[in-house]
Amino acid sequence: MTKPPHDADARRSVEPVICYPTDSLPQPDMDLYHAARESMQQIDQVIVPPREAQTFQVPAGHFFRITSIEGPQVGDLNLWSATDLNERFYSGKTRALHGTHLTTGDRMWSCFPHLRPMATITHDTLDWYGIDAFGSSVHDVIGTRCDPYTNNLLSDRQYHHCCHSNLTRAIAHHIGLPLTEAETHVHDVLNVFMCTGFTRDTGQYFMKASPVRSGDYLEFFAEIDLIGALSACPGGDCSAEHSSDTSPCYPLEITVFQSKGNVLNSWRPPVKNNYDKSHGSE
Numbered sequence: 001m002t003k004p005p006h007d008a009d010a011r012r013s014v015e016p017v018i019c020y021p022t023d024s025l026p027q028p029d030m031d032l033y034h035a036a037r038e039s040m041q042q043i044d045q046v047i048v049p050p051r052e053a054q055t056f057q058v059p060a061g062h063f064f065r066i067t068s069i070e071g072p073q074v075g076d077l078n079l080w081s082a083t084d085l086n087e088r089f090y091s092g093k094t095r096a097l098h099g100t101h102l103t104t105g106d107r108m109w110s111c112f113p114h115l116r117p118m119a120t121i122t123h124d125t126l127d128w129y130g131i132d133a134f135g136s137s138v139h140d141v142i143g144t145r146c147d148p149y150t151n152n153l154l155s156d157r158q159y160h161h162c163c164h165s166n167l168t169r170a171i172a173h174h175i176g177l178p179l180t181e182a183e184t185h186v187h188d189v190l191n192v193f194m195c196t197g198f199t200r201d202t203g204q205y206f207m208k209a210s211p212v213r214s215g216d217y218l219e220f221f222a223e224i225d226l227i228g229a230l231s232a233c234p235g236g237d238c239s240a241e242h243s244s245d246t247s248p249c250y251p252l253e254i255t256v257f258q259s260k261g262n263v264l265n266s267w268r269p270p271v272k273n274n275y276d277k278s279h280g281s282e
């Protein structure tokens, strides 16, 4: 190990600054969304079986809700633009903008070169949880998704119902693509209901039993036309292990709602990012 320099303590004691202060981030009009929620009616429902994934579609200006319905269950969520699968959820930039875990008022941002809100969280029944004594919270954008490759690397096993595989099968079926091609569209997720953090001493990613209970939900406003895929993680409440069939596992419900009033009449989907894409070339 390198010997610390004489000013090591001084260097460590420098105060941090927030990378992306949110004052200049365009803010969602939560009053408008809350007004629109008041007249919303359910127009679609999809049940995601345990250790499987299902796709769903939400038109821009509609709401969708993910509900834990039979027992504590974590869900892995992917989002794409319904008109261009190359515009998809960007977990890393969402984390940089909103922090490690999302709740009401936070948004799911799309990848470059689009970088616009895909969905805004409008209700979170677990918003009371906050950050616990272990530094963990719910709905993370720090994990990726459980996958058969990491599982094979660590255990030398073949397991086919990790969220990565579930999402791959679901989107392959939805768009009629072979699995190998569909797999390239699967991306890092929003871990809905998952309770996670990093250990303070070693900085390792950890999970603990989700505080979610039947009836809890996370609700979104679709900013653009969306295709979603949700996997009911084989880890169940993720209290012990994932990537196996040992944990109790429950279905998840996706419901889509349409606002019936006229409060969204003048609302428009956000435009794509305004950067000119010249990257300094003439």
Ligand SMILES: [Zn+2]
Binding pocket: 076, 145, 146, 162, 163, 164, 232, 233, 234, 235, 242
């Ligand atoms: Zn999973």
